[in-house]
Amino acid sequence: MKFDTAYSLSLDDKLSIYEVRELNFDETVDFDSDQDSFLCPNDACRAAFDTGNALSTFNAKNVNYLRTPHFKNKTTTRHIDGCRYASTHKTATGESDDDREENFPSEWVLTRRQYPRKPALTGVDASVPQDPAKVPSNRTTTSHGTNDSSPDKTSVFAHPVECFVSNIDDKDKLKRMPLKIGEHTATYWTFFKKIEYLQDNKGLIYWGKIKEIKDYTSSFRIDFEKKVWLNKKPYSVNVYLSKKLIENYRKRKAFLEQIKAAVDSERALYCFFYGVTPELKQVPSKKNPEQTFGVFSANIENLDHLIIREAPGVQ
Numbered sequence: 493m494k495f496d497t498a499y500s501l502s503l504d505d506k507l508s509i510y511e512v513r514e515l516n517f518d519e520t521v522d523f524d525s526d527q528d529s530f531l532c533p534n535d536a537c538r539a540a541f542d543t544g545n546a547l548s549t550f551n552a553k554n555v556n557y558l559r560t561p562h563f564k565n566k567t568t569t570r571h572i573d574g575c576r577y578a579s580t581h582k583t584a585t586g587e588s589d590d591d592r593e594e595n596f597p598s599e600w601v602l603t604r605r606q607y608p609r610k611p612a613l614t615g616v617d618a619s620v621p622q623d624p625a626k627v628p629s630n631r632t633t634t635s636h637g638t639n640d641s642s643p644d645k646t647s648v649f650a651h652p653v654e655c656f657v658s659n660i661d662d663k664d665k666l667k668r669m670p671l672k673i674g675e676h677t678a679t680y681w682t683f684f685k686k687i688e689y690l691q692d693n694k695g696l697i698y699w700g701k702i703k704e705i706k707d708y709t710s711s712f713r714i715d716f717e718k719k720v721w722l723n724k725k726p727y728s729v730n731v732y733l734s735k736k737l738i739e740n741y742r743k744r745k746a747f748l749e750q751i752k753a754a755v756d757s758e759r760a761l762y763c764f765f766y767g768v769t770p771e772l773k774q775v776p777s778k779k780n781p782e783q784t785f786g787v788f789s790a791n792i793e794n795l796d797h798l799i800i801r802e803a804p805g806v807q
Protein backbone atom coordinates (compact mmCIF):
# COMPACT_ATOMS: atom_id res chain seq x y z
CA MET A 493 0.00 0.00 0.00
CA LYS A 494 1.48 3.28 -1.09
CA PHE A 495 0.31 6.56 0.34
CA ASP A 496 -0.40 9.60 -1.76
CA THR A 497 0.37 11.79 1.22
CA ALA A 498 1.21 11.43 4.86
CA TYR A 499 0.77 13.70 7.81
CA SER A 500 4.03 15.21 9.02
CA LEU A 501 4.08 15.65 12.75
CA SER A 502 6.74 18.36 12.74
CA LEU A 503 5.06 20.44 10.03
CA ASP A 504 1.52 19.66 11.14
CA ASP A 505 0.50 19.24 7.54
CA LYS A 506 0.10 16.63 4.85
CA LEU A 507 2.94 16.13 2.42
CA SER A 508 3.67 13.93 -0.54
CA ILE A 509 6.89 11.94 -0.48
CA TYR A 510 8.22 14.23 -3.23
CA GLU A 511 7.70 17.21 -0.95
CA VAL A 512 9.53 15.39 1.82
CA ARG A 513 12.45 14.86 -0.55
CA GLU A 514 12.39 18.55 -1.48
CA LEU A 515 12.56 19.54 2.16
CA ASN A 516 15.32 17.05 2.94
CA PHE A 517 17.51 18.50 0.19
CA ASP A 518 16.59 22.14 0.77
CA GLU A 519 19.52 23.82 2.52
CA THR A 520 17.41 26.79 3.57
CA VAL A 521 15.00 24.86 5.77
CA ASP A 522 15.59 22.88 8.90
CA PHE A 523 14.00 19.57 8.05
CA ASP A 524 15.08 15.97 8.28
CA SER A 525 12.56 13.26 7.54
CA ASP A 526 14.45 10.85 9.81
CA GLN A 527 13.65 13.13 12.74
CA ASP A 528 10.02 13.51 11.80
CA SER A 529 7.08 11.16 12.22
CA PHE A 530 4.70 10.48 9.36
CA LEU A 531 1.20 9.46 10.25
CA CYS A 532 -1.90 8.30 8.40
CA PRO A 533 -3.33 11.16 6.31
CA ASN A 534 -6.85 10.10 7.19
CA ASP A 535 -7.78 12.56 9.94
CA ALA A 536 -10.21 10.27 11.72
CA CYS A 537 -7.78 7.39 11.63
CA ARG A 538 -4.87 9.46 12.87
CA ALA A 539 -6.93 10.78 15.77
CA ALA A 540 -7.60 7.25 16.96
CA PHE A 541 -3.97 6.45 17.71
CA ASP A 542 -1.05 8.09 19.39
CA THR A 543 1.79 9.63 17.44
CA GLY A 544 3.88 6.50 17.76
CA ASN A 545 1.66 4.85 15.17
CA ALA A 546 3.83 5.95 12.30
CA LEU A 547 4.50 5.06 8.69
CA SER A 548 7.85 4.51 7.07
CA THR A 549 9.36 6.27 4.09
CA PHE A 550 11.04 4.75 1.07
CA ASN A 551 13.58 6.74 -0.95
CA ALA A 552 12.96 9.91 1.04
CA LYS A 553 16.63 10.85 0.99
CA ASN A 554 18.25 8.99 -1.88
CA VAL A 555 19.38 11.60 -4.41
CA ASN A 556 19.38 9.10 -7.25
CA TYR A 557 16.56 6.65 -7.02
CA LEU A 558 15.27 3.96 -9.29
CA ARG A 559 12.22 2.69 -7.47
CA THR A 560 9.29 4.99 -6.85
CA PRO A 561 9.53 6.88 -3.55
CA HIS A 562 6.60 6.42 -1.22
CA PHE A 563 5.26 6.20 2.31
CA LYS A 564 4.11 2.84 3.45
CA ASN A 565 2.81 1.01 6.47
CA LYS A 566 5.22 -0.53 8.88
CA THR A 567 4.26 -3.99 10.00
CA THR A 568 3.16 -2.37 13.25
CA THR A 569 1.12 0.47 11.74
CA ARG A 570 -2.54 0.29 12.68
CA HIS A 571 -5.57 1.89 11.04
CA ILE A 572 -9.20 2.20 12.02
CA ASP A 573 -11.76 0.02 10.26
CA GLY A 574 -12.58 1.45 6.90
CA CYS A 575 -9.46 3.56 6.57
CA ARG A 576 -8.50 3.39 2.94
CA TYR A 577 -4.84 3.21 3.90
CA ALA A 578 -5.31 -0.02 5.77
CA SER A 579 -3.45 -2.57 3.78
CA THR A 580 -5.82 -5.36 2.89
CA HIS A 581 -3.21 -7.79 1.71
CA LYS A 582 -0.54 -6.89 4.24
CA THR A 583 2.81 -7.95 2.92
CA ALA A 584 1.56 -11.10 1.27
CA THR A 585 2.20 -9.70 -2.17
CA GLY A 586 5.56 -8.40 -1.16
CA GLU A 587 6.75 -5.26 -2.84
CA SER A 588 4.98 -5.85 -6.11
CA ASP A 589 2.75 -2.83 -5.72
CA ASP A 590 5.66 -0.51 -5.12
CA ASP A 591 7.06 -0.36 -8.59
CA ARG A 592 5.03 2.43 -10.10
CA GLU A 593 3.55 5.77 -9.15
CA GLU A 594 -0.20 5.48 -9.05
CA ASN A 595 -1.03 8.90 -7.69
CA PHE A 596 -1.13 11.11 -10.75
CA PRO A 597 -1.41 14.75 -9.80
CA SER A 598 -3.78 16.48 -12.20
CA GLU A 599 -1.92 19.73 -11.83
CA TRP A 600 1.71 20.66 -11.56
CA VAL A 601 1.87 24.02 -9.81
CA LEU A 602 4.89 25.97 -11.00
CA THR A 603 5.36 28.01 -7.86
CA ARG A 604 6.94 26.33 -4.91
CA ARG A 605 4.80 25.43 -1.96
CA GLN A 606 5.76 27.03 1.34
CA TYR A 607 5.88 24.97 4.50
CA PRO A 608 5.52 27.37 7.40
CA ARG A 609 6.03 25.88 10.81
CA LYS A 610 2.83 26.33 12.73
CA PRO A 611 3.11 28.47 15.84
CA ALA A 612 3.13 26.45 19.01
CA LEU A 613 -0.30 26.10 20.51
CA THR A 614 0.77 26.35 24.11
CA GLY A 615 0.38 29.94 25.13
CA VAL A 616 2.24 33.11 24.38
CA ASP A 617 5.78 32.13 25.31
CA ALA A 618 7.73 33.02 22.21
CA SER A 619 10.53 30.69 23.15
CA VAL A 620 8.43 27.58 23.01
CA PRO A 621 10.49 25.18 21.00
CA GLN A 622 9.02 23.64 17.89
CA ASP A 623 9.62 20.24 19.29
CA PRO A 624 7.60 17.50 17.64
CA ALA A 625 7.43 15.69 20.95
CA LYS A 626 5.50 18.60 22.42
CA VAL A 627 2.76 18.40 19.87
CA PRO A 628 -0.26 16.96 21.60
CA SER A 629 -1.21 13.56 20.36
CA ASN A 630 -4.63 12.79 19.00
CA ARG A 631 -4.90 16.12 17.31
CA THR A 632 -7.36 16.19 14.55
CA THR A 633 -6.19 18.71 12.06
CA THR A 634 -8.85 18.51 9.48
CA SER A 635 -7.93 21.56 7.53
CA HIS A 636 -5.48 24.37 7.38
CA GLY A 637 -7.37 26.35 4.86
CA THR A 638 -5.67 27.08 1.63
CA ASN A 639 -2.74 25.04 0.61
CA ASP A 640 -1.92 22.78 -2.27
CA SER A 641 -1.56 19.65 -0.23
CA SER A 642 -4.35 17.93 -2.04
CA PRO A 643 -2.91 14.89 -3.76
CA ASP A 644 -4.45 16.29 -6.90
CA LYS A 645 -1.79 18.97 -7.15
CA THR A 646 1.92 18.98 -6.78
CA SER A 647 4.55 21.66 -6.92
CA VAL A 648 7.38 19.14 -7.26
CA PHE A 649 8.48 18.34 -10.81
CA ALA A 650 9.77 14.91 -9.77
CA HIS A 651 6.21 13.78 -9.11
CA PRO A 652 4.75 14.03 -12.65
CA VAL A 653 8.08 12.80 -14.02
CA GLU A 654 7.89 9.70 -11.83
CA CYS A 655 4.30 9.14 -13.00
CA PHE A 656 5.48 9.25 -16.60
CA VAL A 657 8.60 7.14 -16.19
CA SER A 658 7.17 4.43 -13.96
CA ASN A 659 4.10 4.05 -16.17
CA ILE A 660 5.84 4.19 -19.50
CA ASP A 661 4.72 0.62 -20.22
CA ASP A 662 1.09 1.74 -19.94
CA LYS A 663 0.72 4.29 -22.72
CA ASP A 664 -3.07 4.12 -22.59
CA LYS A 665 -2.96 5.31 -19.03
CA LEU A 666 -0.56 8.14 -19.87
CA LYS A 667 -2.83 9.15 -22.74
CA ARG A 668 -5.80 9.13 -20.40
CA MET A 669 -4.46 10.95 -17.35
CA PRO A 670 -4.95 14.71 -17.43
CA LEU A 671 -2.25 17.15 -16.43
CA LYS A 672 -2.51 20.89 -16.03
CA ILE A 673 0.55 23.08 -16.13
CA GLY A 674 0.01 26.80 -15.88
CA GLU A 675 -2.95 27.64 -18.09
CA HIS A 676 -2.68 24.53 -20.20
CA THR A 677 -4.35 21.21 -19.75
CA ALA A 678 -3.40 18.14 -21.72
CA THR A 679 -2.57 14.53 -20.96
CA TYR A 680 0.65 13.22 -19.48
CA TRP A 681 1.42 11.67 -22.83
CA THR A 682 1.07 14.98 -24.66
CA PHE A 683 3.01 17.05 -22.16
CA PHE A 684 6.08 14.82 -22.22
CA LYS A 685 7.78 15.49 -25.54
CA LYS A 686 10.81 13.70 -26.89
CA ILE A 687 13.61 16.18 -27.38
CA GLU A 688 13.97 15.41 -31.09
CA TYR A 689 10.44 16.67 -31.64
CA LEU A 690 10.82 19.91 -29.72
CA GLN A 691 9.83 21.94 -32.77
CA ASP A 692 6.32 20.50 -32.62
CA ASN A 693 5.20 22.68 -29.78
CA LYS A 694 6.47 25.07 -27.16
CA GLY A 695 5.84 24.92 -23.43
CA LEU A 696 6.12 21.17 -23.01
CA ILE A 697 8.23 18.94 -20.81
CA TYR A 698 11.07 17.92 -23.10
CA TRP A 699 13.07 14.83 -22.39
CA GLY A 700 15.68 12.65 -23.95
CA LYS A 701 18.62 10.39 -23.39
CA ILE A 702 21.77 12.17 -22.38
CA LYS A 703 24.73 11.76 -24.69
CA GLU A 704 27.21 13.57 -22.50
CA ILE A 705 27.39 16.05 -19.66
CA LYS A 706 30.17 18.59 -20.02
CA ASP A 707 31.53 19.51 -16.63
CA TYR A 708 32.96 23.02 -16.66
CA THR A 709 33.51 22.77 -12.90
CA SER A 710 30.98 25.38 -11.90
CA SER A 711 28.67 25.14 -14.86
CA PHE A 712 27.43 22.27 -16.98
CA ARG A 713 26.14 21.50 -20.44
CA ILE A 714 23.88 18.56 -21.06
CA ASP A 715 24.06 17.18 -24.60
CA PHE A 716 21.26 15.00 -25.86
CA GLU A 717 21.79 11.92 -27.95
CA LYS A 718 19.01 12.56 -30.43
CA LYS A 719 19.24 15.35 -32.95
CA VAL A 720 16.64 17.78 -34.18
CA TRP A 721 16.02 17.83 -37.92
CA LEU A 722 15.43 21.12 -39.66
CA ASN A 723 15.38 21.56 -43.42
CA LYS A 724 16.70 18.01 -43.80
CA LYS A 725 19.72 18.74 -41.65
CA PRO A 726 20.41 17.30 -38.20
CA TYR A 727 21.30 19.61 -35.32
CA SER A 728 22.60 18.74 -31.87
CA VAL A 729 20.53 19.72 -28.84
CA ASN A 730 21.79 20.83 -25.46
CA VAL A 731 20.82 22.74 -22.35
CA TYR A 732 23.19 24.88 -20.36
CA LEU A 733 23.26 25.27 -16.57
CA SER A 734 25.03 28.42 -15.47
CA LYS A 735 27.29 28.84 -12.49
CA LYS A 736 25.03 31.51 -11.03
CA LEU A 737 21.99 29.29 -11.33
CA ILE A 738 23.68 26.45 -9.47
CA GLU A 739 25.32 28.60 -6.80
CA ASN A 740 22.03 30.20 -5.87
CA TYR A 741 20.12 26.96 -5.82
CA ARG A 742 18.71 26.05 -2.45
CA LYS A 743 19.27 22.36 -3.18
CA ARG A 744 22.79 23.02 -4.46
CA LYS A 745 24.53 20.19 -2.61
CA ALA A 746 22.06 17.53 -3.67
CA PHE A 747 22.08 18.85 -7.22
CA LEU A 748 25.87 18.82 -7.49
CA GLU A 749 26.01 15.33 -6.01
CA GLN A 750 23.53 14.20 -8.60
CA ILE A 751 25.03 15.84 -11.66
CA LYS A 752 28.60 14.91 -10.78
CA ALA A 753 27.52 11.29 -10.39
CA ALA A 754 25.78 11.61 -13.75
CA VAL A 755 28.92 12.95 -15.44
CA ASP A 756 30.81 9.80 -14.46
CA SER A 757 27.93 7.39 -14.86
CA GLU A 758 28.15 4.52 -17.30
CA ARG A 759 24.42 4.00 -17.15
CA ALA A 760 21.81 5.39 -19.50
CA LEU A 761 20.54 8.67 -18.08
CA TYR A 762 17.72 10.90 -19.19
CA CYS A 763 17.13 14.59 -18.74
CA PHE A 764 13.67 16.11 -18.30
CA PHE A 765 13.15 19.84 -18.29
CA TYR A 766 10.40 22.40 -18.50
CA GLY A 767 10.21 26.16 -18.94
CA VAL A 768 12.57 26.70 -21.85
CA THR A 769 12.57 25.46 -25.43
CA PRO A 770 15.96 25.02 -27.13
CA GLU A 771 16.27 27.22 -30.21
CA LEU A 772 18.62 27.20 -33.15
CA LYS A 773 21.72 29.24 -32.44
CA GLN A 774 24.97 29.75 -34.28
CA VAL A 775 28.01 29.04 -32.15
CA PRO A 776 31.69 29.38 -33.05
CA SER A 777 33.50 26.24 -34.06
CA LYS A 778 36.24 25.13 -31.70
CA LYS A 779 38.71 24.25 -34.41
CA ASN A 780 38.06 27.29 -36.48
CA PRO A 781 36.50 30.19 -34.53
CA GLU A 782 35.85 32.02 -37.79
CA GLN A 783 33.28 29.38 -38.58
CA THR A 784 30.02 28.81 -36.82
CA PHE A 785 27.67 25.88 -36.69
CA GLY A 786 24.08 25.53 -35.70
CA VAL A 787 22.89 23.91 -32.49
CA PHE A 788 19.57 23.85 -30.68
CA SER A 789 20.31 25.21 -27.24
CA ALA A 790 18.64 26.74 -24.20
CA ASN A 791 19.76 28.13 -20.88
CA ILE A 792 17.93 26.45 -18.04
CA GLU A 793 16.31 29.13 -15.90
CA ASN A 794 15.02 27.12 -12.96
CA LEU A 795 16.73 24.02 -11.60
CA ASP A 796 13.49 22.98 -9.92
CA HIS A 797 12.27 22.26 -13.43
CA LEU A 798 15.11 20.00 -14.49
CA ILE A 799 15.68 16.37 -13.63
CA ILE A 800 18.46 13.96 -14.50
CA ARG A 801 17.65 10.35 -13.80
CA GLU A 802 17.62 6.80 -14.94
CA ALA A 803 14.45 5.82 -16.70
CA PRO A 804 14.29 2.10 -17.32
CA GLY A 805 11.87 1.18 -20.05
CA VAL A 806 11.74 4.52 -21.85
CA GLN A 807 13.39 4.97 -25.20
Ligand SMILES: [Zn+2]
Pocket residue numbers: 532533534537538570571572575576577578
Ligand atom coordinates in the same frame (compact mmCIF):
# COMPACT_ATOMS: atom_id res chain seq x y z
ZN1 LIG B 1 -5.35 5.16 8.46
